[in-house]
Amino acid sequence: MSEQTIADLGEFGFVELLKSRLAPASQVLLGLGDDAAIVQLDSSRVVASTDMLVEGQHFKKDWSSARDIGHRAAAANLADIIATGATPTALLIGLAIPSATKVDWLIELVDGICEEAALVNTAVVGGDTTKSETLTISITALGNINDSGLSQAPLKRSGAEPGNLVILAGRLGWAEAGLNALRRGFKSPKIVCDAHRRPKVPYFAGTIAKDFVSSMIDISDGLLQDLNHIAKASDVHIDIKTTALIPEQEILDVAAALNVDPMIWVMTGGDDHAFVATLPRSRQVPDGFKVIGEVFKGEAQVTIDGKHFLGPKGHDHFKFS
Amino acid sequence: MSEQTIADLGEFGFVELLKSRLAPASQVLLGLGDDAAIVQLDSSRVVASTDMLVEGQHFKKDWSSARDIGHRAAAANLADIIATGATPTALLIGLAIPSATKVDWLIELVDGICEEAALVNTAVVGGDTTKSETLTISITALGNINDSGLSQAPLKRSGAEPGNLVILAGRLGWAEAGLNALRRGFKSPKIVCDAHRRPKVPYFAGTIAKDFVSSMIDISDGLLQDLNHIAKASDVHIDIKTTALIPEQEILDVAAALNVDPMIWVMTGGDDHAFVATLPRSRQVPDGFKVIGEVFKGEAQVTIDGKHFLGPKGHDHFKFS
Numbered sequence: 001m002s003e004q005t006i007a008d009l010g011e012f013g014f015v016e017l018l019k020s021r022l023a024p025a026s027q028v029l030l031g032l033g034d035d036a037a038i039v040q041l042d043s044s045r046v047v048a049s050t051d052m053l054v055e056g057q058h059f060k061k062d063w064s065s066a067r068d069i070g071h072r073a074a075a076a077n078l079a080d081i082i083a084t085g086a087t088p089t090a091l092l093i094g095l096a097i098p099s100a101t102k103v104d105w106l107i108e109l110v111d112g113i114c115e116e117a118a119l120v121n122t123a124v125v126g127g128d129t130t131k132s133e134t135l136t137i138s139i140t141a142l143g144n145i146n147d148s149g150l151s152q153a154p155l156k157r158s159g160a161e162p163g164n165l166v167i168l169a170g171r172l173g174w175a176e177a178g179l180n181a182l183r184r185g186f187k188s189p190k191i192v193c194d195a196h197r198r199p200k201v202p203y204f205a206g207t208i209a210k211d212f213v214s215s216m217i218d219i220s221d222g223l224l225q226d227l228n229h230i231a232k233a234s235d236v237h238i239d240i241k242t243t244a245l246i247p248e249q250e251i252l253d254v255a256a257a258l259n260v261d262p263m264i265w266v267m268t269g270g271d272d273h274a275f276v277a278t279l280p281r282s283r284q285v286p287d288g289f290k291v292i293g294e295v296f297k298g299e300a301q302v303t304i305d306g307k308h309f310l311g312p313k314g315h316d317h318f319k320f321s
Numbered sequence: 322m323s324e325q326t327i328a329d330l331g332e333f334g335f336v337e338l339l340k341s342r343l344a345p346a347s348q349v350l351l352g353l354g355d356d357a358a359i360v361q362l363d364s365s366r367v368v369a370s371t372d373m374l375v376e377g378q379h380f381k382k383d384w385s386s387a388r389d390i391g392h393r394a395a396a397a398n399l400a401d402i403i404a405t406g407a408t409p410t411a412l413l414i415g416l417a418i419p420s421a422t423k424v425d426w427l428i429e430l431v432d433g434i435c436e437e438a439a440l441v442n443t444a445v446v447g448g449d450t451t452k453s454e455t456l457t458i459s460i461t462a463l464g465n466i467n468d469s470g471l472s473q474a475p476l477k478r479s480g481a482e483p484g485n486l487v488i489l490a491g492r493l494g495w496a497e498a499g500l501n502a503l504r505r506g507f508k509s510p511k512i513v514c515d516a517h518r519r520p521k522v523p524y525f526a527g528t529i530a531k532d533f534v535s536s537m538i539d540i541s542d543g544l545l546q547d548l549n550h551i552a553k554a555s556d557v558h559i560d561i562k563t564t565a566l567i568p569e570q571e572i573l574d575v576a577a578a579l580n581v582d583p584m585i586w587v588m589t590g591g592d593d594h595a596f597v598a599t600l601p602r603s604r605q606v607p608d609g610f611k612v613i614g615e616v617f618k619g620e621a622q623v624t625i626d627g628k629h630f631l632g633p634k635g636h637d638h639f640k641f642s
Contacts, residue, residue, distance in 0.1 A: 046367045048446065050413040050461055054453040092371040094415075094459045125369065132375040138415045138459035140371055 007099040047086035047143035047154065051076045055135035063182045066105045068197035069137070070112020072271075075201045077141035078120055079218035079273040082203055085155040085210035086143030090125040091117050093139055096132035113139070120203050157233035159215035160278035166238060166293035167213070167285055169205035169275045171195065172223055173247055173262060176269025177254045184258060192254050201273040205288030212286055213277035222268035224309055227276060227302045234278075239303045240293035267309060328420040368407035368464035368475065372397045376456035384503045387426045389518035390458070391433020393592075396522045398462035399441055400539035400594040403524055406476040406531035407464030411446040412438050414460055417453035434460070441524050480536035481555035481599035487614035488534070488606055490526035490596045492516065493544055494568055494583060497590025498575045505579060513575050522594040526609030533607055534598035543589035545630055548597060548623045555599075559623045561614035588630060 051073070053059060059069045074091060081088040093113060097106065114124055122141070145154060178196030187193060201218075209216060215234060217226045223240070231238045247255070247262040255262035278295055285291060302309075372394070374380060380390045395412060402409040414434060418427065435445055443462070466475060499517030508514060522539075530537060536555060540547045544561070552559045568576070568583040576583035599616055606612060624630075 044365055046463060048411065048413055048461070048463060050415050050447060050459070051449050052415040052417050052451045052453075052457070052459060054417050054451055056454070057452050090369065092369055092461055094371050094373040094461075096373050096375050096455070096457055126371060128372050130373045130375055131378050132373075132455050132457060133377070134417070134453050134455035134457070136373070136417055136453060136455070136457050136459075138371070138373060138457075140369070140413055140415075140461040142367060142369060142463075 002102070002104050004103045005100050009103050045145045045154075047081055047084050047145060048140060049077050049080040049143075050138065050140040051080070053137040053139075060182075061105075063193075064197040065112075066108035067112035067115070068194075070109040070114075071116040071198045072112075073137045073139050074113045074116035074141075075199050075273055076220060076271075077139045078116065078122065078203065079201050079206070079220070079275070081141045081143035082120070082206040082210070083155070083216050083218040083275060084143065084145075085216065086145045087207070088117070088120050088122040088141055088143045090123055090142045091139055092142075093124060093127035093137070095127065095129045096134065096136040096138075097129060098133060098135055099131060101135065109137070120207075155210060155213065155216045157215055157217060157230050159213075160230050160234035160236050160238070160295050161214055161280070162236055162295055162297040164214055164278040164280055164295040165285070165291050166227070166240060166295060167209070167277050167279050167289040168223075168244075168292045169209065169277075169286075169288045169290075170202040170219075171200065171248075171272045172219070172245065172267075172274055173251050173265035173269045173272070175199055175271035176265040177251050177262070179271070180258055180260065180265070181254055189250060189254065192250050196271065199271060199273045202275060202288055205286065206275040209275065209277050209279075209286040209289060212283045213279050216275055216277040219272060219274045219276055220270045222270050223274075223276065224267050224302055224304075230276075230278065231300045231302050234295075235300050237296040237298035237301055237303070238278075238293060239296060239306055242305055244290060244292040267304070323423070323425050325424045326421050330424050366466045366475075368402055368405050368466060369461060370398050370401040370464075371459065371461040372401070374458040374460075381503075382426075384514075385518040386433075387429035388433035388436075389515075391430040391435075392437040392519045393433075394458045394460050395434045395437035395462075396520050396594055397541060397592075398460045399437065399443065399524065400522050400527070400541070400596070402462045402464035403441070403527040403531070404476070404537050404539040404596060405464065405466075406537065407466045408528070409438070409441050409443040409462055409464045411444055411463045412460055413463075414445060414448035414458070416448065416450045417455065417457040417459075418450060419454060419456055420452060422456065430458070441528075476531060476534065476537045478536055478538060478551050478554035480534075481551050481557050481559070481616050482535055482601070483557055483616055483618040485535055485599040485601055485616040486606070486612050487548070487559060487561060487616060488530070488598050488600050488610040489544075489565075489613045490530065490598075490607075490609045490611075491523040491540075492521065492569075492593045493540065493566065493588075493595055494572050494586035494590045494593070496520055496592035497586040498572050498583070500592070501579055501581065501586070502575055510571060510575065513571050517592065520592060520594045523596060523609055526607065527596040530596065530598050530600075530607040530610060533604045534600050537596055537598035540593060540595045540597055541591045543591050544595075544597065545588045545623055545625075551597075551599065552621045552623050555616075556621050558617040558619035558621065559599075559614060560617060560627055561623065561625055563626055565611060565613040588625070 053073045078088045174195035178193045215230050219226045227238050251262050374394045399409045495516035499514045536551050538547045548559050566587050572583050
């Protein structure tokens with residue numbers, strides 16, 4: 001690792017370095033270095049989502065490599081785009097960077113962002129860098145709406161209807177278990193800690209599902225809280241079944257070691273970026289999804305096995321406290 | 322002013338508050354509150370630009386009101402979009418906020434962003450808020466490319482040709498003069514300090530010019546540095562005439578008081594977001610522009626009255642030092 005810092009390299013040098021690391025992408029008509037990026041879309045509607053990650057709040061350099069942090073930052077935005085039924089196309093990266101930050105660290109970060117984006121054929125098309133006391137990563141993702149499916153994109157939270165099944169792709173509670181282990185000073189089990197560091201987002205399940213589902217959301221604030229967004233927006237009662245949500249052995253082990261009820265992580269943990277959707281019963285459950293509940297007429301709320309959840313309120317990783 | 326802080330209100334409360342302050346806009350198909358925003362465009366290409374402003378680096382609460390900071394943050398991005406020949410359509414706002422920040426201050430900030438955006442019929446469509454030690458504003462602007470003009474959008478920095486005139490709309494050196502006055506502890510002359518706080522961007526001149534010019538850039542890093550980007554990208558020699566760039570009396574007065582050569586502010590000051598463009602001689606100079614130089618064959622460089630500029634290097638407000 002070189003000891004060169006961003007202060008040594010300067011902004012223009014860093015932009016040149018970034019340019020050299022970005023793969024050319026056909027949808028990018030004008031990329032880094034001009035005032036703005038131009039992205040080719042297939043339709044005349046663009047989907048856009050922005051997220052900020054702050055050192056100490058969303059990640060710690062002690063817990064995650066720069067490459068992991070890049071993966072995670074990109075994943076959060078890409079999952080948001082897919083949850084609307086759109087296809088991610090382009091990322092813009094804003095980096096506010098302390099002067100002493102190592103250039104090698106930043107390269108790893110950007111490589112991680114690019115690698116995650118490449119999983120869904122998305123290119124980094126632009127960005128901004130500036131100095132700050134607090135390392136802050138701001139990512140904006142753009143997506144393309146494709147109307148070829150059976151459902152009408154964009155998928156809204158308000159689309160769930162009584163009689164729909166609730167279906168899930170991806171893991172629950174893993175990132176939260178990893179975060180809890182890391183917070184207590186553990187670095188193992190690695191597979192659980194890694195779930196916090198680098199979420200395994202079931203992008204392709206989300207992409208397949210978009211043509212069949214009545215609503216979809218990526219779980220970033222916890223299953224209960226995110227399903228509650230759908231219940232409120234759709235004015236429906238959603239009930240989920242714990243029998244469909246038995247935690248994996250790895251999660252049970254960590255929960256036992258930390259003396260925590262693992263169902264709390266499953267129900268309220270964010271950051272795994274699983275996709276939860278509501279599906280008309282006439283449709284086949286899309287590949288990669290499993291049924292975890294049902295949608296009913298009634299008060300807009302989420303219940304578990306017909307009862308209210310008595311654990312802590314849904315995870316809010318933006319909570320000001 | 323209420324004493325309520327963002328920590329008191331919480332993120333969900335703040336998002337609701339923001340939603341209540343945004344005017345409905347026809348191009349927003351899905352706005353704040355869902356995972357991503359959907360924006361209607363007229364073409365299948367989208368222009369995107371992102372900028373971060375950091376407290377202490379780009380603004381100080383002592384120097385500027387929250388509303389001013391909002392105006393300035395939006396202006397930087399909107400000018401970038403217009404400089405490519407596109408029409409701004411939508412903004413996404415990322416806010417990383419210290420817990421003790423007053424909600425009233427944040428409302429003023431967002432109102433300032435919305436007011437500046439409204440000058441060019443642009444809507445705030447989404448965003449993200451999170452906690453940070455360092456107040457950081459990240460704005461992403463989206464624009465629509467309209468190919469109805471005579472020039473081919475997007476305008477690139479590489480479009481300048483020998484024989485073109487160099488034309489300018491907007492002010493130079495004002496924001497830099499204001500910044501220098503504020504840095505020395507002065508709050509007057511107010512008109513000059515206000516030029517730092519809230520740039521007067523000649524948006525409509527830029528919008529008119531896009532159909533006639535061969536290249537355009539908004540001056541955010543200083544006239545010399547930004548023209549140098551055009552000279553390098555177009556492989557041309559650009560010469561500008563000081564007789565066309567005589568500073569206004571207000572700037573001369575501040576420069577005399579601070580014992581600074583005012584031409585340094587004119588040549589290297591950023592943040593006024595003037596537009597400089599290159600224009601084929603066959604075209605009429607667009608409304609709001611004046612001729613300040615010419616484009617020649619020769620070494621890719623910028624000269625002043627035929628000579629190299631001997632003052633300090635172009636202003637780099639992202640400089641890491």
